[in-house]
Amino acid sequence: MYYQTPKVERYVAFILKNRLGIILTFFLISLSSLLLYQPHIHASDAMFWLKDSKEFQKTSKLHYDTFFLSKLSVHVDTIDNKNMQSLQKLQQRLSHLQHVQRVTSLFSQTIIHNEGKDDSGMLGIINFLSMPSYKLKAIIAKLENPYAHFISDDLHTFYFYIASDAKVDLKSLHLEQKYSCNAVDYYINWSEYLPYIFFSIVAILVIFRVIFSNYISAIAALIVVSFTTLFTFTFIGLITAKTDLYVVMPLITLSIAMVDYLYFYYRWHVSQYKTDKKHALVKMLNRNMTPALWTSILTAVGLGSLLFVHSEIIRMLSLSLILSSIVGYIINISFLPAFLSYFRVKRAHVKFAKVCYAFSSSELHYSKKLLLTLLSATLLLLFVGAYKIYDKSGSFFQLHVKNDQLMMMVPYKTIDLDFINRLQKFSTDIKKAFPESIDEVSSLASMVEELNSANTQTVKLDKQALEQALFYMDLYGLTKDYYNDNGAKITINIFDIDKNRLIEWLKNYKDINIYFVDKGSLINSAMYEKAMLLSISLLSALLIIGLIAGWIFRSFSMAFVGFIGNSIPVVWFGLIVNLLHIPLSLEILIAMTIAVGLASDATIHFAFKYFRSRYFGRSQKQALEKMFFYAGIPVIVGSFILIVIFSLLGISGISSLEQIGLYSALLVLLSLLTDLFILPVILLFVDKFQR
């Protein structure tokens, strides 16, 4: 319990006696881990979502090739002959790039027509790729332009949809025009990451130097964080026998390990103000061992149930948090005292520490009304959020896209009129279900219809007309774009739509069996499938954390503190995400996992310090001051470092890491504000010693 002080003197003596051995053992284990555990680091979360996707499993069963679909937007100032020719060339160059399977754009389009008028039965094909510029300009300028989905409304941006089996290297094209591409890096490009890692290390060194007036605090932090990260993922690899690792997952271990480390280091540092370095080690351990142990237990039990959820993403996130908390704890009570025992702090004074007295004074006279309003608003938001998730009406389930593409396969036994009619009906049905949202449904049926309309030898689409259409498709090399031996391809060009709603409609469409083949749609589908599960998982984790907090402090009110203290940053972050219409992503989940981990740590440490002081007869003000001094400062320093690191990530220019950086920075800030302004006030509110 919080009022007990563990006797650690013998343990400290043991550590001091064997400190070199302990340090060398840790370095040896880390060296072995580096040799044994060689993870496949992914720059994208795609693989993790795909593994969880039922639609992907369905598509894989039929051995359909799946591919990444990226949109290249090329801006031109004027639609003149030079630009038109340049874009035509770009279509050709893109098609020849490595990994590219297919490029669809205005310049990949064709017009089917009848060659000659009087006595020719020959169908011909006009390819936009070789069309004179003036004709292209005329087509683009048409009000009723059937190719509008390939051009922006202002007619200055042209869209190229690139289907590829890996990320395409657009830099090699040396494009003259301004362009942007939504392609994501799937493989790690370490040259992009190294400057970021370097600047993060420099930031840690500078911040620690400024606050603690030494470098050893930063060096110890870097070693502890590195060990925690390395051991955590080696354990995950050993437990799950999986070596795939999403590059942003170590951010969880970094955050947890950094703040946990600071609770220990900070106590060692400030304890040298009055006492010697050995006694500082005793203080460091006997004041932090118990709350840190409880935070690890809280995390392990709170998130442990999620390990049984049938989702690799949830398992990986929970395991990262649980193991980093446990591993970090072990390192902080064994390696860290052994390592720090070699050093002594010259200036035990910590800058900015006085700020905690200001917090204590101002929060002591809190407004109950305001607190209850905030808690009620948070609970109300939580219920509304839970209902929206249950109802699937929240922005988590909406994915608004403009000028996008979706690719699917439909299996067939024989290509006959019935199959063509079903494809045709699908096209009509989807346009009816999403009027003004679907620009074009390109399928075997649409091509057969176009060929038959141009064919003067046939009138209505009968079996002979279909055979002739298929023959002409072979003759002009169009077949591969519309069907193969395994199935017929459907490409839906979207104008402006909630893609998740469209995907759900497609999944429930009965008249044809639809198999998504572009990984973007498969990932969206998996996210939609898992959104409910992920939300329930997070809510249940918060509830369990609350219950355990209540059990630790043998108090019902602490169960409420544990629950609400952890919920506040997540719920308010959820509101921001909802208002900004940001759909669910792994980045958001990781940021939320970090926030839950940090908030649960802070709840236990704050409550421990506060109630311990109260138990030993200190006043509320003194208890608050102690709590802020011993737990608040490490949280402020830790959160500040994390916000700096995550913000650096947010502006790093690394596409796959920018989002996680911004989300995490925002959530850590929300957690910090909760810890500084709300948690202490809730503790005052539930203070049983006052009664």
Add this chain to the structure above:
Amino acid sequence: MKRYLILFLTLSTFLFAEAKHNHLAYDGVSSLIKSIDDKAIVLGNGQKDVYAFIDPMCRYSRKFIKTLSSNKSMLDKYRYHLFLYEIPRLHSQKVIYAIYQKKNRVQILLDVMLHDKHVVPLNNTPLVEEKRVVSDIAKVAKELDVFKRPYIIVSQESE
């Protein structure tokens, strides 16, 4: 005046009227085609049969032959049964007779259509046999209402 106007309008309807063409059921088409199959010049060795009425002097028929003969996969997938059927305004009858007279009809046909080779019938007059072949094809073509070249019929029988 009124009478002339009515006469003019009546004649105009003939001028602008769109010709209606017979579309026989495939079974009928198939039996007619098969009746002249032995007169076809066969190109390609694919599994699926394509029957085409072509005029060796017609530019669109030439484009058709050029497109498929230059595409190996089209020759591997389909088997083309080519029937030479004249477009009257092109006066290609002599060329057709000349091709049918030769033993290596496929090569001569390709030479004429792809390389514009000039051919004339032996002795400048067709033999009875060639005449019969051409007239048999023409007879079936009329029954099928072959009004364009190339006129293509793709076999609907399963491969």
